[in-house]
Amino acid sequence: MNAVLTIRQMCDHFHVTARTLRFYEDKELISPIREGQKRLYTKREVGRIKLILRGKRFGFSLEEIRELLDLYYLGDQQKTQVQRTVELGRLRLAELEDRRTELDEAIVELKEQLVMGEEWLGSSENSESLKA
Numbered sequence: 001m002n003a004v005l006t007i008r009q010m011c012d013h014f015h016v017t018a019r020t021l022r023f024y025e026d027k028e029l030i031s032p033i034r035e036g037q038k039r040l041y042t043k044r045e046v047g048r049i050k051l052i053l054r055g056k057r058f059g060f061s062l063e064e065i066r067e068l069l070d071l072y073y074l075g076d077q078q079k080t081q082v083q084r085t086v087e088l089g090r091l092r093l094a095e096l097e098d099r100r101t102e103l104d105e106a107i108v109e110l111k112e113q114l115v116m117g118e119e120w121l122g123s124s125e126n127s128e129s130l131k132a
Contacts, residue, residue, distance in 0.1 A: 004033065004040040014049055024052060027062055029069060058092055 071081035
């Protein structure tokens with residue numbers, strides 16, 4: 001990877017839009033080098049984008065992501081950052097597992113309803129054909 005990347009290279013590498021990168025910049029999650037209208041992304045910004053996208057995939061809010069990114073600079077060799085990440089990660093995992101349970105239950109119920117509906121349709125078609 002180059003020492004600095006253009007916005008186009010970042011978009012291609014991370015499969016995001018330029019608008020997404022500008023949004024993260026507006027939210028002060030990243031701060032690319034500015035040369036006029038041109039934005040250049042360093043290794044630091046590449047790392048931050050990786051963390052932002054991973055956090056979003058896991059369902060962390062932008063404020064939670066900002067908190068975790070800011071903890072990097074405490075000077076404690078990222079101990080606090082990792083501790084907080086684990087705390088938030090455990091909470092998010094519990095939420096995801098609860099949602100999975102709810103989804104599994106909804107899927108079972110929907111399948112049952114579909115079977116009942118299909119059976120009803122089959123029996124009403126049979127009774128219609130008997131009348132004819």
